[in-house]
Amino acid sequence: MIHYYFNEEHQLIRKTARDFVENDIKPFIEQWEEAGGYPRELFEQIAELGFFGLKFPEEYGGSGPDYLAELIWIEELSRCASGGVTGGLGAHSQIALPPIGKFGDDELKHRFLAPGIDGKKIGALAITEPDNGSDVANIKTRAEKEKDYYIVNGGKTFITNALHCDFAVVAVKTDKEAKHKGISLLVIEKNTPGFSTGQKMDKLGWRASDTSELYFEDCKVPQENLIGKENKGFYYIMQNFQWERIVMALYSVVHAQLAVETALEYSRQREQFGRKIGDFQVIRHYLADMATEVEAARQLTYYAFLRFMKDEDSIKEAAMAKLQAGRVAQQVIDYALQIHGGNGYMMEYPVQRLWRDERLSTIGGGTSEILKEIISGQVQKNYQK
Numbered sequence: 001m002i003h004y005y006f007n008e009e010h011q012l013i014r015k016t017a018r019d020f021v022e023n024d025i026k027p028f029i030e031q032w033e034e035a036g037g038y039p040r041e042l043f044e045q046i047a048e049l050g051f052f053g054l055k056f057p058e059e060y061g062g063s064g065p066d067y068l069a070e071l072i073w074i075e076e077l078s079r080c081a082s083g084g085v086t087g088g089l090g091a092h093s094q095i096a097l098p099p100i101g102k103f104g105d106d107e108l109k110h111r112f113l114a115p116g117i118d119g120k121k122i123g124a125l126a127i128t129e130p131d132n133g134s135d136v137a138n139i140k141t142r143a144e145k146e147k148d149y150y151i152v153n154g155g156k157t158f159i160t161n162a163l164h165c166d167f168a169v170v171a172v173k174t175d176k177e178a179k180h181k182g183i184s185l186l187v188i189e190k191n192t193p194g195f196s197t198g199q200k201m202d203k204l205g206w207r208a209s210d211t212s213e214l215y216f217e218d219c220k221v222p223q224e225n226l227i228g229k230e231n232k233g234f235y236y237i238m239q240n241f242q243w244e245r246i247v248m249a250l251y252s253v254v255h256a257q258l259a260v261e262t263a264l265e266y267s268r269q270r271e272q273f274g275r276k277i278g279d280f281q282v283i284r285h286y287l288a289d290m291a292t293e294v295e296a297a298r299q300l301t302y303y304a305f306l307r308f309m310k311d312e313d314s315i316k317e318a319a320m321a322k323l324q325a326g327r328v329a330q331q332v333i334d335y336a337l338q339i340h341g342g343n344g345y346m347m348e349y350p351v352q353r354l355w356r357d358e359r360l361s362t363i364g365g366g367t368s369e370i371l372k373e374i375i376s377g378q379v380q381k382n383y384q385k
Contacts, residue, residue, distance in 0.1 A: 005068055005306075006068060006072075009069075010068055010069055010072055013054075013069050013072050013073070014072045014076060016049065017049075017051065017072060017073050017076035017077065018076050018079070020045075020046075020049060020076075021076055021077060021079055021080050024042075024045060025042075025077075025080045025082075025085060026080050026081075029080060029081065029082045029085065029208070032082070032084070032085060032208040033082060033084065033207045033208050033353070035208075036200065036207060036208065036210070037164075037208060037209070037210055038084075038085055038088070038208055040122070040164065042089070043089070043092070043119040043122055044119040044120070045119075046089065046119060047117065047118050047119025047120075048119070050063050051073045051077075051093075052092075052093045052097075052116065052117045052118075052119060053117040054066055054067075054069040054070040054073055055067055055069075055070045055098075055101075056097070056101050056113065056117055060101070060109050060110065060113050060114045060117060061114045061117040061118055062117055067305070067308075067309040068309070071250065071305060074090075074094075074247055074250045074251070075250060075254050077089065077090075078250065078251050078254035078255065079254060079258065081255070081258055081350055081353065081354060082208050082353065082357070083205055083206045083209075083251070083255075083353075083357030083358070083360065084205070084206040084207050084208030084209035084357070085208050085209070086251060087160055087206050087209050087251075087360075088160055088161055088206075088208065088209035088210070090247060090251075091123075091124060091125065091160035091161045091209070092116065092122050092123050092124070092161060092165075093116070094243065094244065094247045095125045095240065095243075095244050095247075096116070096123030096124055096125045096161070096165075096168070096169050097112075097113055097116045097117070097123055098240055098243055099125075099169055099185055099227055099228075099236050099237075099240050100112050100113045100116075100123075100169065100187065100227060101113050102236075102239070102240075103185075103227050103228035103232075103236050104187075104227050104228065107224060108187065108224070108225070108227065111187075112167055112187055121166040121167060122161055122164055122165045122166050122167075123161070123165055123166070123167055123168065123169065124159055124160060124161040124162055124165035124167075124168045124169070124214075125159075125160075125168070125169050125240075126156040126159050126162075126168045126169065126170045126171065126214050127139070127156070127171045127237060128156060128157055128158045128159070129141065129154070129155065129156055129157060130155065130157050130213075133367075134366070134367055134370045136171070136180070136183070136234065136237060137179045137180035137183070137234065138179065139154075139171055139172070139173060139183065140154055140173065141153070141154025141155065141156065141170065141171065141172045141173060141216065142154055142172065142173050142176065143172035143173065143174050143184065143186060143221070144174075145174075145223070146220075148222065148223050149220045149221060149222055149223060150172070150174070150186060150220075150221045150222075150223060150225075150226075151218055151219070151220060151221075152170070152172055152186065152188065152194075152216040152218075152219040152221055153216055153217060153218060153219070154172070154215075154216050155213055155214065155215045155216065156168075156170065156213060156214040157213045157214075158201070158211060158364075159211065159212060159213065159214050160206075160209055160210070160211055161209070161210060162197050162198075162210060162211065162212035162213065162214055163197055163200060163210040163212050164210055165190060166189065166190055167187050167188065167189045167190060168187070168188050168190070168214060169185055169186075169187055169227065170185065170186050170187075170188050170214075170216070171183055171184075171185060171233055171237060172184055172185075172186055172233070174230050174231055174233075175231055178231065180234040181231055181234065182231050183231065183233040183234040183237070184226060184227075184230050184231055184232070184233040185226070185227040185228065185233040185236055185237070186221050186225050186226055186227065187221075187225040187227060188216070188219060188221050188225065189225075192219050192220065192221065193218075193219070193220065194216060194217040194218045194219040194220070195214070195215070195216060195219055196214075196215045196217070197212050197213065197214055197215070198212045198213035198214075198215070199212065200212050204356055204359065205353070205356035205357040205358070205359055205360055206357055206360060238315075241318075241365070241366060242308060242314050242315060242318040243308060243318075244365050245318040245319060245321065245322040245365055245366060245371075246301065246304050246305050246308055246314070246318050246321055246322070248322050248325075248326070248361060248364065248365045249297075249300075249301040249304065249318075249321035249322045249324075249325035249326070250301055250305070250325075251361070252297070252322075252325035252326050252328070252329035252358065252361045253294065253297050253298045253301050253325050253328075253329070255329050255333065255354050255357070255358050256290075256293075256294045256297065256325070256328055256329040256332040256333060256358075257294050257298075258354060259290070259329075259332050259333040259335075259336035259351065259354055260287065260290045260291050260294055260332065260336070262336055262350065262351050262354075263286070263287060263290070263335070263336035263339045263340070263351075264278070264287060266339060266340055266343075267283050267287070267339055270341075277339070283339060286335050286338075286339060289335075290332045290335050290336070293328045293331065293332055294328065294332060296324075296328070297321075297324050297325040297328040297329070298325075300317075300320060300321050300324055300325070301321040301325050303317060303321075304317035304318045304320065304321040305321075315374065315378055316374070316375055316378035316379070316382075319366070319371040319374045319375050319378075320371075320375055322361075322365065322366065322371060323362075323368055323371040323372065323375070325361070326358075326361035326362045326368065327362060327368065329358045329361055330358055330359065330361065330362065333351065333354045333355050333358050334355065336351050336354070336355075337351050337352065337355050
């Protein structure tokens with residue numbers, strides 16, 4: 001941990017967050033995983049503790065901006081060891097609310113950010129489309145101006161919180177000829193006529209979160225629901241991606257740390273050939289490699305986080321952190337499952353859920369292949385300077 005950055009108040013926030021996760025989330029994880037969702041009241045519980053407002057100004061119900069407090073909350077929430085719970089709550093507070101908070105006008109913030117911080121409205125971010133995953137510039141959802149409204153037609157897929165959101169921050173084409181320079185962000189409320197959702201998707205991991213499609217058929221959206229300026233949405237998305245990738249890297253680091261802890265505990269209990277398996281050199285060396293890789297990924301992620309917090313360009317660092325943390329977590333969790341042997345393959349052992357959930361880390365929020373392209377481009381640009 002980067003303790004020298006944390007003050008006494010931060011330590012109190014960590015204790016409050018850890019106690020809440022231990023008492024009000026972890027005991028229900030298996031139930032929520034089985035049910036494929038968690039109660040809406042969880043949003044309000046978290047809001048009452050102030051955890052949705054740590055990075056937002058007081059005038060909208062926040063207590064910040066304090067990004068170090070936000071880091072603490074992300075880490076402690078991730079220790080619930082359910083990618084679905086963490087990802088669903090994060091989709092609301094970490095990727096749907098930030099574009100409104102950073103680029104929306106005062107009215108938009110009071111209408112959507114404030115109730116989002118208060119847990120009264122749940123948000124989703126809708127960018128991905130069936131034919132355009134990583135290719136954000138070529139989205140096909142259209143928004144055409146008609147008097148004081150935009151008429152929106154199109155569809156989105158793989159949207160976390162799609163079924164339970166009250167509003168979605170939607171990437172739309174407002175200039176079909178301009179490619180990435182013709183994208184805008186609109187807040188579309190779920191009760192808008194023509195807004196509909198598909199069936200809940202059956203996923204390998206993140207079982208406790210709802211994921212589905214969103215459909216827009218002649219949705220009449222007021223022009224005041226535009227976030228920032230028209231045709232600037234691509235730039236807002238790219239800035240938001242930096243934060244999303246750092247958050248996902250933090251998820252991965254914590255999940256990898258949990259895998260180390262789980263494997264260590266299991267190795268101290270499991271006996272083979274008359275000895276605890278943790279006494280065998282091969283297991284000790286597994287654990288040594290796992291702990292080392294996790295710490296290296298943590299420090300890279302913290303570095304990216306601190307650059308972002310200081311409002312420094314962190315495109316390269318955020319991509320590096322997500323790339324490295326994701327692949328480290330997958331490898332470390334795989335080692336942990338191997339240490340569990342046949343038990344690791346059984347659903348009753350939590351390591352299998354870590355293994356399934358973490359597989360998304362090199363896909364969602366920018367695939368590893370896309371991240372390598374971003375990093376390569378940044379490295380070459382810096383070299384040319």
